[in-house]
Amino acid sequence: MGSRLVGYGSYLPEKIMTNQDFEKIMDTTDEWIVQRTGMRERHFAAENETVADMATIAAQRALTAAGLTVDDIDMVIVATTSPELDFPSVGVQVLGQLGATRDQPAFDVRGACTGYIYGLHCARAFFSTAMHRRIMIIGVEKMSRFLDMNDRSTAVLFGDGAGALIFEHSTSSYSGIIDTVVMADGKCFDMLHGSPDHKIIMNGPETYKKAVTLMPGAAQYIMDHAGITAENVDWIIPHQANLRIIQSGASRLGFPLEKILVTVDKHANTSGASGVLAMAYGMDNGIIKQGQLILYPAFGSGLTWGASLIRV
Ligand code: ACO
Secondary structure, three states: OEEEEEEEEEEOOOEEEEHHHHHHHOOOOHHHHHHHHOOOEEEEOOOOOOHHHHHHHHHHHHHHHHOOOHHHOOEEEEEOOOOOOOOOOHHHHHHHHHOOOOOOOEEEEOOHHHHHHHHHHHHHHHHHOOOOOEEEEEEEEEHHHHOOOOOHHHHOOEOEEEEEEEEEEEOOOOOEEEEEEEEEOHHHHHHEEEOOOOOEEEOHHHHHHHHHHHHHHHHHHHHHHHOOOHHHOOEEOOOOOOHHHHHHHHHHHOOOHHHEOOOHHHHOEOHHHHHHHHHHHHHHOOOOOOOOEEEEEEEEOOOEEEEEEEEO
16 A cells, blocks of 8 residues: 655745845855855745745645646645644645635644655555545745844745655555654754744754764664665755755765755755755656655654655
8 A cells, every 4th residue: 555646836936136136134154154055045925925925825736737626636635844833733724725615624733944754654564554645745835934143043044945745555565655764862952953933943063063973873874674775766855954965964875965955045945845855856857757756765853863764
């Protein structure tokens, strides 16, 4: 019992914030940001643009690509860390904005930057029991909501955006969501967390040290579990948190840099939207081709970490 990908869509807000824009409002330089992170620009949502608005646009684009309507979807799972409202879930708001006329389940998962893999993990479990025919997974974030422009060590790192994938139940276990693994360690709470006044509290160097071992560890685990090696993987799309973390992880795993898809220069860290946005970018630009195997490892606040294997 498995799944296959039948449509995808993404959305990036119109406003682009470049490193040079940050130079004008805080004590930083393009050179520092590029050298330490690989980031050059990121998209920021408009003030009145909500997480649900962005998710809905990405979802509609995925539905159009798949030739489906929202009523054809049997479940919506949204990975997000930045919803403006405590309730209802963004998933339910998306159903409303898309004009769903039938009853179907929708819910959010919170796994910070690993949220998208937590969403895939849930979907894989539902497909394995053939409980639902079509599941839409959305990764969406408005990280700009959390940014403190007086804190240069975090303000430059994040961006906004949304991506959606629609999977359909399939009898093949070699397509769609092939495998997932997710983990969490609550002892590392202090390393990276939100504050009650919606700010990002991060020990950058400690988070960095964890990331360069946890992401490749999860990638290796899932390859071993699936009985494959780096040679079988067409693209590795690591969570786009920092170019140096991506390069270090790739070299630990023995992946050639040509197999690594990087969007951190264009999107910065979009947390739970990062993997799906990068995948959509790769497919939009003909970099990722139908039938290819994608390995996506991620880590984030919690700490949480994990990996997924998807054949597109
Ligand atoms: N511009 C210029 N200088 C800066 C900036 C900036 N934007 N930010 C920090 N600095 C300075 C610091 O003040 C410090 O100066 P000092 O030496 O005079 O004290 C110096 O640069 C070095 O600071 P470090 O924090 O040690 O720099 P580092 O090389 O570790 O890079 C970074 C910082 C980019 C944050 C890195 O640690 C990192 O990427 N960590 C991982 C972050 C991450 O992946 N977070 C995941 C978030 S996922 C989620 O779930 C939300």
